[in-house]
Amino acid sequence: MVREWKRTPMAESAKKSIRKGDILIREGERGDSAYILETGSVEILILRDGTLMQIGTRGPGSIIGEMAMIDDKPRTATIRALEDCTVMEISRAEFTHRVESADPIVKMVMRVILARYRDMIGRAQVMRLPAHAAVAVETAENSGELHDLAVGAIKIHNELKTALEKNELVLFYQPIISMRDMKISGFEALMRWKHPEKGLISPGVFIPVAEESGLIVEMSHWALGSACDAVKDLHAAIDPKLCGTHPPFVSVNFSVKDFSKGDFSELIRATLERKGTNPAHIHLEITESLLMESPGPAKVALDKCRQFGTSVSIDDFGTGYSSLSYLHHFPIDTLKIDQTFIRSMGLDLSSKVLVKSIIGLAHSMGIKVIAEGIETREEAALLKEMGCEECQGYWFAKPMPLADALTFVKNWTPPALA
Secondary structure, X not given: OOEEOOOOHHHHOOEEEEOOOEEEEOOOOOOOEEEEEXXXXXXXXXXXXXXXXXXXXXXXXXXXXXXXXXHOOOOOOEEEEOOOEEEEEEEHHHHHHHHHOOOHHHHHHHHHHHHHHHHHHHHHHHOOOOHHHHHHHHHHHHHHHHHHHHHHHHHHHHHHHHHHHOOOEEEEEEEEEEOOOOOEEEEEEEEEEEEOOOEEEOHHHHHHHHHHHOOHHHHHHHHXXXXXXXXXXXXXXXXXXHEOOOOOXXXXXXXXXXXXXXXXXXXXXXXXXXXXXXXXXXXXEEEHHHHHHOHHHHHHHHHHHHHOOOEEEXXXXXXXXXXXXXXXXXXXXXXXXXXXXXXXXXXXXXXXXXXXXXXXXXXXXXXXXXXXXXXXXXXHHHHHHHOOOEEOOOOOOOOEEHHHHHHHHHHOOOOOOO
8 A cells, every 4th residue: 555645743843754665745646745855865756557667766865846836737656655765844834935936047947947847748648668778768868958959058058158259140021911901011130140150040049048038128129229220221221112101010029028127118118219219010929828827917918008108019920829808908009810720710610600700899999900810812801891801921922031021121012802
């Protein structure tokens, strides 16, 4: 019979005693504590076909249960004492405080490593590895790949800091086209990294590292300033016949970490004033999932930004909470439908119905809609028929450097939808 570890009067202190065979942590439960193993040893078990399978062991000095403390997910494994043990308990509140007060790079690396460790546990379960093979997987992951991953994350972060200092970051601009008259409504500014040795590095590689480390805040401020400069150049270059009644805007993407700063709206206002940019010519973009991570600070900041004239767009709609119910709580002008739904409209009737419903519901709340990822004439025609105001995608133009965007606004030739 497997015994659960019971709290005793001694267990009210930070130091705990565990008998051989006791279970300290059970897979699937929410973690309320992490533990440092002071004496004795424990085994790591995962449940397979109703049987606990050992995939590793830990000895004195090991920390146990930290994953559930950091990402607030259920325990991924069961921990059972192989012999009588003494552990030091760390409460969730204390652990969270220590993690949040750590250096951003330390926190970033911890999350990266734990994400991969969780993945290792999952693969051991899915692949139905025997016990000795599962232990080998764990050893390989911890000694090799996880180390390389952590080192790689730190290296990218350090190189990103240098990239900012040496002006290696650039903005590419993708046109946003009005479906009413096929004229240029604006551009989305997309960050790229021109590495001196590796060439253009995908945002999918460096943006997550920048987010985790907090460097994204400095990068966002740089992007806003660069976009303000680009707006002036675009307005000076554009053929008036190729834009609508208003000069084209530029949308700049922001992270939830930007909104966590109390001075976000003031930084936006100060940058616009310093650059001499009309607030109406800059749109602030944030994804719906990031917005919901910090709704309070985001709403306060966005309300202030709206007060001095900037517009607010929700990007990648449908990939996070997939609900319009929260939109009325925020000062939102534009909703951008994620390209995943656009690309499946021709093959999946439910996607077509969903896109049409989103457009209709957004309009009922006075919110404009932009569709992303348009790659064919048929997609563009269907979206125009549905009442979608604006679109962007490769069918119109790929993201391009500013020099090419300046040429684009002089020579844009609207394609025929019919």
